[in-house]
Amino acid sequence: MPDLWQEAMDHAVVLARKSGEIVREALQNEMKVMCKSSSVDLVTKTDQKVEQLIIASVKDKFPTHSFIGEESVAAGQPCILSDNPTWIVDPVDGTTNFVHGYPFIAISIGFAADKQLEFGVVYSCLEDKMYTARKGKGAFCNGQPLQVSDQTDINQSIIATEFGSNRDPEVVDKIFSSMRKVLCLPIHGMRGAGTAATNMCLVAAGSAEAYYEIGIHCWDIAAGAVIVSEAGGVLMDVGGGPLDMMSRRVVAANNKTIAQRLIKEIEAYPATRDDAPIDSKE
Ligand code: LIP
DSSP states (O other): OOOHHHHHHHHHHHHHHHHHHHHHHHTTSOOOEEESSSTTSEEEHHHHHHHHHHHHHHHHHOTTOEEEEHHHHHTTOOOOOOSSOEEEEEEEETHHHHHHTOSOOEEEEEEEETTEEEEEEEEETTTTEEEEEETTSOEEETTEEOOOOOOOOGGGOEEEOOOOSOOOHHHHHHHHHHHHHHHTTTOSEEEOOSOHHHHHHHHHTTSSSEEEEESOOHHHHHHHHHHHHHTTOEEEOTTSSBOOTTTTEEEEESSHHHHHHHHTTOOOOOOOOTTSOGGGOO
16 A cells, blocks of 8 residues: 555655755846735745646646645635645745845645644755654654754743734734743743744754744644654644644644743734635735
């Protein structure tokens, strides 16, 4: 019996590497920058080109599979996770970094079947770091095993988060209020790569104890969730319950002790679910 998910994961690695080549080449040329939900929510032709390449290849090799992609959803496709085998893709995670040449850009390819994440592939293409994880089979970076930090004292931790793309002053106040409370625990430091997928891979690699954010999307975190989990970490909602991939909220941590201590400091604010009816989205 062929291991179909392994075949799909192997293909995801090929697609991620090919997409990284496109991103690196695009950085050498003038790029056309467009806006989506606001003037700071950016997209480029490269985002769209990479997503179309991945969609076309997946449809050719796995014609019965479904697809959720950042730019397809932006173009009006529904963002509904069914039981069908589904590819959950962010073609360029860190688009703002890409536009500015800030060197953290990742291709993020997650895969779910029966609504359960089966594998994740994140290619940090300027670092040439291929992060991979298959459910139950461990997490790796360029073939080397990944293991989260064994730190249980948040006062000796690095915590990652992002400012996101919401510039509503009330939301920004909540983001800063959470960051202030976390920083003053105190912790050793706060970091943000500018891409959720890379932040999650850094948790999986033990470089940060946790990453949290409100406002991300399922395509930002699907692959990273498998990689963190298979590296021995935990995924939760910012309210402490289980991760809901469509909720736009995530905590990825090395262990429950750090996650539960961190969650006490996070001030939540509403964000429209990824799977909400299209006419209800901001
Ligand atoms: C980005 C996320 C990041 C978030 C940004 C943006 P994109 O994804 O990776 O965590 O803070 O606002 O959503 O848009 O670069 O694919």
